Amino acid sequence: xxxxxxxxxxxxxxxxxxxxxxxxxxxxxxxxxxxxxxxxxxxxxxxxxxxxxxxxxxxxxxxxxxxxxxxxxxxxxxxxxxxxxxxxxxxxxxxxxxxxxxxxxxxxxxxxxxxxxxxxxxxxxxxxxxxxxxxxxxxxxxxxxxxxxxxxxxxxxxxxxxxxxxxxxxxxxxxxxxxxxxxxxxxxxxxxxxxxxxxxxxxxxxxxxxxxxxxxxxxxxxxxxxxxxxxxxxxxxx
Numbered sequence: 390x391x392x393x394x395x396x397x398x399x400x401x402x403x404x405x406x407x408x409x410x411x412x413x414x415x416x417x418x419x420x421x422x423x424x425x426x427x428x429x430x431x432x433x434x435x436x437x438x439x440x441x442x443x444x445x446x447x448x449x450x451x452x453x454x455x456x457x458x459x460x461x462x463x464x465x466x467x468x469x470x471x472x473x474x475x476x477x478x479x480x481x482x483x484x485x486x487x488x489x490x491x492x493x494x495x496x497x498x499x500x501x502x503x504x505x506x507x508x509x510x511x512x513x514x515x516x517x518x519x520x521x522x523x524x525x526x527x528x529x530x531x532x533x534x535x536x537x538x539x540x541x542x543x544x545x546x547x548x549x550x551x552x553x554x555x556x557x558x559x560x561x562x563x564x565x566x567x568x569x570x571x572x573x574x575x576x577x578x579x580x581x582x583x584x585x586x587x588x589x590x591x592x593x594x595x596x597x598x599x600x601x602x603x604x605x606x607x608x609x610x611x612x613x614x615x616x617x618x619x620x621x622x623x624x625x626x627x
Contacts, residue, residue, distance in 0.1 A: 499541035506534030514604030524603025532611035
């Protein structure tokens with residue numbers, strides 16, 4: 390019975406997906422160019438954002454970005470629920486990791502690169518409205534630094550309470566900025582903050598604030614995933 394229901398649902402959604410695709414008016418290059426010109430003009434003239442991609446992703450398509458962050462959150466939550474093992478008292482990491490030591494070269498490299506990766510990741514998402522990059526890229530760089538520490542120091546582990554708090558606060562901040570646009574403007578995620586001067590750090594209004602929230606949220610989610618995959622994927626032994 391479940392198979393038949395699944396097939397019917399797939400056919401239903403497939404039909405409407407195909408119908409939507411067939412209704413697309415291909416070949417109207419003039420209208421597509423008009424949209425791109427509006428994005429280019431409004432990003433610089435109205436939003437005061439030098440990185441047009443950031444302006445599109447966070448402002449013009451900000452609701453879509455919120456959906457992408459939500460999908461990442463749901464995926465990380467599902468994977469963490471599968472891999473998570475509650476540690477027994479007095480045991481921090483599996484014995485398999487303690488017995489296997491990393492090389493001295495990796496230890497030194499981790500000490501040098503870890504603080505650099507944290508600063509670089511923060512720089513990327515703080516300056517996402519000025520330079521190439523943004524919240525997703527900055528969060529991934531920070532998570533890469535944590536991954537290097539996990540691989541280098543066998544007793545290194547992540548405090549999941551802190552990671553959860555950072556992730557939750559960042560998500561709430563994203564939604565709160567969206568409701569600010571709804572309260573003081575006309576739509577959710579509308580940029581109602583002062584936009585400042587083009588190419589200045591304090592510019593773009595809500596756009597850099599959203600990317601900072603995205604950077605913290607993506608970084609926290611990836612760090613939690615890496616910790617669960619690498620440290621808690623085996624049964625702990627006394």
